[in-house]
Amino acid sequence: MNLSKLESILKGRSSQPHQLIEVLHDVQEHYGYIPEEAMREISKTLGVPLIEVYRVASFYKAFKLKPTGKYVITVCNGTACHVRGAQLLLDQATSQLGIKPGEVTDDGMFSIEHVNCLGACALGPIASENGTLGHHMTPAKLRKLINSLNREVKKEVKHA
Template sequence: MELSNVDTILENRGAEPFDIIEVLQDLQGLHGYLPEELLCRVSESFAVPLIEVFRLASFYRAFSLKPRGRHLVTVCLGTACHVRGAPRMLDEVVAQLDVEPGETTEDRAFTLETVNCLGACALGPIVVIDGEYHGDMSPGKLRALLGAVRDGDQAVVASV
């Protein structure tokens, strides 16, 4: 873990306990998840008990305590998406990636998550891949989309 990065983040943010969330957001953005040693460091730096930092990290859906894959697939299961067939989208992703919601594929390529609403109900069913919203999804479109992302991922992995 590059501790120098952590130091920079801690320096750039305030030192009051209410600044912890901003630091956690930065760390989440940098690493894709919140590793244990970083939370320990944050707790030392702010001089708050570790449970306080852990409590925050476990409370918000935006934070992950487990390593995430290189690509994040989020399926909206809100009411509007649900009636427009979101469960079928989820089944499709589960079948394609062979992971349950909240899990990461073995090759660390994909993490599957569900969300309760994205506030874009007119576009439902929605699947978000790496921050990009894909509305009016169908199992077929989703399969093609996942295939394209996987091909891109394998090209990048191969080139490294």
């Protein structure tokens, strides 16, 4: 982990425990997740016990404790979505991308998450891509979405 950005995030926030959530947001925004090393530095600098940093970071869905792919496919498996076939969506995503929920593809482009409710139960089943909700999702629609994202990835690689 490159510490220089973390140092600049923490600059001027020494012994300011009330800054914890704001600092976590900044770290999440820069690194894409909250690395363990960052939690230790945040704890030392803000004067917040490490267990408290971890508790806050793991409580809020906005904070990730592990790296995610550039494209995060989230499948809702709450009750309303589950009864409408959410498991088929999860099966589609895992078989198409070759990873399980919580994992990242080797190229770092995709990860899969499953959650208990995305707050749009009447429109389920729901799958989202980087927070953009796809309602009344079917395995075929999800396959198309992942294929189109894969085409974007290939374009980016070509132009890199």
